[in-house]
Amino acid sequence: MKNNSIKAVVATGIGAALFVIIGIFINIPIFANTSIQLQYAVQAMLAVIFGPVVGFFSGFIGHVIKDMLSGGIWWSWEIATGLLGLIIGLFAGRIAIEKTAFNSKKMILFNAVQIIANVIVWGILAPLGDIVIYNEPAQKVFTQGLLAGIVNALTIGIGGTVLLAVYAKTRTQSGSLSKD
Known part of the structure; x- marks a missing residue:
């Protein structure tokens, strides 16, 4: 258990650092403070x-x-970003990338989950938060959220799928070793 806690803390730190670095240096604006952001992958x-x-x-x-x-x-x-990772992570056990192959069925599951998560956080929660917290105009923030959700879903769909496929190839899958 302690080893998993250490891994989680290190992964969180590395993930946060990569989020910052990628978010600052690879940022392609598309609409009112909304950009293509590769760190979501x-x-x-x-x-x-x-x-x-x-x-x-x-x-x-x-x-x-x-x-x-x-x-x-x-x-x-910021809260919506966290919730995006939380929702995707809730399905980590079903994707089981450490134990089984990242096959087309798992890729479809991953992408279905991330698309639904993007719709929830960027299409609903972030705009509602903007309205409640910052008194922003609804039409602006729902348009902004919709565009962010579409772009993030595409970014995760392409980049995240590629990253997971490459990562999966580095893992020994259960049942893949045979005794000589």
């Missing part, structure tokens, strides 16, 4: 490998630090 990968707690905190902490360095924290979006 890394967050999704870590959520699948290490579970919901690492998924939540690597995204939440990384997003807070990135926004602090970029000029201002937007709590509704």
